[in-house]
Amino acid sequence: MDRYRFILSGGGxxxxxxxxxxxxNxxxxxxxxxxxxxxxxKDKMxxxxVPQAGYKIKGLWISGIQRKLTLKNITFPFKLISSLLEARKIIRHFKPHVAIGTGGFASGPLLKMAENSGVPCLLQEQNSFAGIxxxxxAGKAKTICVAYDGMERFFPKEKIVKTGNPIRTDLVDIKKGKKEATEFFGLEFNTKTVLVLGGSLGARRVNQxxxxxxxxxxxxxxxxxxxxGKLYHQEYKKxxxxxxxxxxxxxxxxxxxAAADVIISRAGAGSVSELCxxxxxxxxxxxxNVAEDHQTQNAKALEAKDAAIMLRETELDSEFEKSFSALMKSQELRIKLSENIKKMAMPKATEHIVDEIEKLIK
Structure with missing residues (x-):
């Protein structure tokens, strides 16, 4: 039987x-x-x-609790009740064989109602510090797929499967040589290249x-x-x-x-997995500026294994040139970081997660 029905939620x-x-996919x-x-x-990206990727999506009226007192927090209980009722209706109508949650506010009500309806649930946690x-x-989920060691701090040990995070493998197929890559960007083949990644919107402090x-x-x-990033291009294109x-x-x-010799990047879960x-x-x-400061936790997990260098925003003015110079001067250090970060790569993560989903429908 492959007329299975899969319901998925993750967003924000x-x-x-x-x-x-x-x-x-x-x-x-x-x-x-x-x-x-x-x-x-409803109002998130x-x-x-999701429709751009070719899938149907339904929206819930839900948002997170703000960390400071705001009017938005007053509407939260109403949004939560509305979302739970709507999620129950969706589950009853769609009758999924499995529910899959990848984090974000909307996955809360949906997975909660799936669990209550006896639908087996799988959670996928991308970060080294679990999201709320x-x-x-976690209590009622059947399986929790994670990308880092030590996640029993947050989840029942017997439910955890270390699979890694799904990766856009097309982006990291760097079989292309440096010559072709530098030519594409109009750069010199024999000159060392720094790649700076601040995310699609950009990162103000990294740009500064x-x-x-x-x-x-x-x-x-x-x-x-x-x-x-698109928010800052006008400012920096000069x-x-x-x-x-x-x-x-x-x-x-x-x-x-392929062009890069060294990369400077934020430490979101997707970026970290890709860079491994x-x-x-x-x-x-x-x-x-992210929930539970999870980017710092992600970067620390790699730094602890000598697989990357981490600099906090507060250290940039005093430490960046020193750390960067040390890295560029030492081929030995660059090789060590490269070898260690590669050891943390989990290129088959998506397949392994789907293997776990298959166990829930058999």
Whole structure:
């Protein structure tokens, strides 16, 4: 039988949406006749991104609790009750064989109602510090797929399966040579290249750092591919030159990775998993403005295994040039970081997660 019905929920950020879509794609590959339904939060990016990936989505009226006292918190109980009732209706109508949650607010009500209806549930936690929604749902979930060691701090040990995070393998297929990659960006083949990744919207503090250090990079004889994000492109495009390429987006990530000798990046779960597969030396600058400071936890998990360098935003002015110079001067350090980060790669994560889902439907 491959007329299975799969319901998936994860959203709020690309870090939750992308894994859910990757899991659905692998399920669809194995079960071409299966039915899929996504459930997201009405005003969040999944309502646009999931249909673009070719799947149906229903929206719930839900949002998170704000950390400070705001009017939004007053509406939270009403949103929660409304979402639970709507989720129950969706579950009754769709009758899924399995429910899959990848984190984010909308997955809370949906997975809760699936659990209450006796639908087997699988959770996928991307970060080394578990999100609140997954922690609340863990009690009744059958399986919890994780990407890091030590997750029994948050979840029942017997439910945990270490699979890694789903990866966009097309982006990290860096079989392309450095020559082709540097030519694509209009850079020199024989010059060391720094790749800066601040996420699709951009990262203000990372951009401020790169602006300040452009002269330093020049003195070091380096060239830069600077993905500054669409929010900041107008501000920074004036620095575009023969040796500095300022981009809102990088359309060919495979070539950007192939061109890079060193990478400076945020430490979102998706980025970290991707960079483990790329296997280049990385300096992580975690965003401090995310739930449970999970980017810092992600970067720390790699730093603890000598697989990356981590610099907090507060350390950038005093530490960046020192750490960066030490990295560029020591080929031994670059090789060590590359080898250690590669050891943490889990390229078959999506397949392993779907293997676990199959156990719940057999």
């Amino acid at each position: 950020t690309g870090g939750h949406i992308y894994p859910a879509v990757a899991i659905a 692998e399920l669809k590959r194995r079960y071409p006749n299966a039915e899929f339904l996504f459930v997201g939060a 999944e309502m646009e991104k 929604t997954n922690k609340l749902l 750092l790169i602006e300040k250090e452009l002269e330093f990079f020049k003195e070091q004889g380096l060239q830069v591919i600077w993905q500054c 620095y575009d030159s023969n040796s500095v390429k300022v981009l809102a987006f990088v359309n060919r990530m495979d070539l950007a990775y 597969l790329v296997g280049k030396p990385v300096i992580f600058i975690p965003s401090p």
